[in-house]
Amino acid sequence: MRVTQSMLAGNMLRNLSSSYENMGTYQDQLATGKKITRASQDPVVAMKGMNYRSQLSGVEQYKRNISEVHNWMDSSDSSMNEATQAMQRVRELTVQASNGTYEGEQLANIAKEIRQLKEHVGSIANTKVNDKYIFNGTNTTAAPVNMDNAAFTINQSASPVMIEVSDGVRIQTNVNAGNVFNEDLFNDLESFANALESGTDLDEFLGKFDGHINNIVNERADLGARMNRVELIEDRLATQEVSASKLVSDNEDADIEKVIMDLKTQETIHRAALGAGSRIIQPTLMDFLR
CATH class of the missing domain: 1.20.1330.10 (f41 fragment of flagellin, N-terminal domain)
Structure with missing residues (x-):
């Protein structure tokens, strides 16, 4: 299968979107102190919580x-x-x-x-x-x-x-x-x-x-x-x-120490993804015409 520029760009955007979503989840846990903010995030936790x-x-x-x-x-x-x-x-x-x-x-x-x-x-x-x-x-x-x-x-x-x-x-x-x-x-x-x-x-x-x-x-x-x-x-x-x-508390409260570590790890992954993305989208037609 031939990999095109658009496929690389599409994968990059999907990965970045997923990375943003993960960071948003960790930030919500830090802000609320809870594992989930919506039942759809973990139906089992939500049902037990009720x-x-x-x-x-x-x-x-x-x-x-x-x-x-x-x-x-x-x-x-x-x-x-x-x-x-x-x-x-x-x-x-x-x-x-x-x-x-x-x-x-x-x-x-x-x-x-x-x-x-x-x-x-x-x-x-x-x-x-x-x-x-x-x-x-x-x-x-x-x-x-x-x-x-x-x-x-x-x-x-x-x-x-x-x-x-x-x-x-x-x-x-x-x-x-x-x-x-x-x-x-x-x-x-x-x-x-x-x-x-x-x-x-x-x-x-x-x-x-x-x-x-x-x-x-x-x-x-x-x-x-x-x-x-x-x-x-x-x-x-x-x-x-x-x-x-x-x-x-055991069912709903987030492990703050673990959440902080996960967020820091996700931030590192996100920076790496941005760096890789910059290399993917960097070459353009103008680069070859110079």
Whole structure:
């Protein structure tokens, strides 16, 4: 086959174009720090990257969910601690009033404090976090305790709040308010205040209030167990996030040292190609006519 001048020039241009493309690829890797900038450059890397990033996004979402879980649980625990303190004060007043040394006016003053504590417990039951009632299950827009009347109507039809914190793992984040802020609690407080004012027997109330305090303590214990489980899940998610981030990095990040060496090598090759090309296109008709 006869090699013509045009064939030499065409090969030179194709080789130079390929050299420019290689240098452009290395420069993109240096600028972005990534192996590829388009899926067409390496479909396998692109597909793996999508899977790894999806896994990482899932872990990050679960971590955001756990932050919401902590918000609910910490607020619930703090509120129940306040409720416990209020009921312990009720118990102290019950013991004082039952010793038989207080007169009518003194008992009436205790009754006033009992009703204030009743109001306080009701306000605790209506605690809001981020404009959500945390003791009313999934119905977070309605107050669980109606404080507009003496009966303190309790909404006990609330469903538990379940938040997914890991693949297939959903955990209850709220407290069953019916076990803590139930109608019996408010009725017993009101009955005790009435008994103080009327001077009737007070012996039965100490046992009732001890029962309500135990209900709060038991519910806090259950909440504490769930909080401990959430911390274990949070630690596992942190480990999974590190692993997923490493997979993404290993799959997508360019080896900068290697890229620099490849670019320098390609620049040398490109200069050699330009030198060879200059020798190919140098002879012209004018060179022979001189």
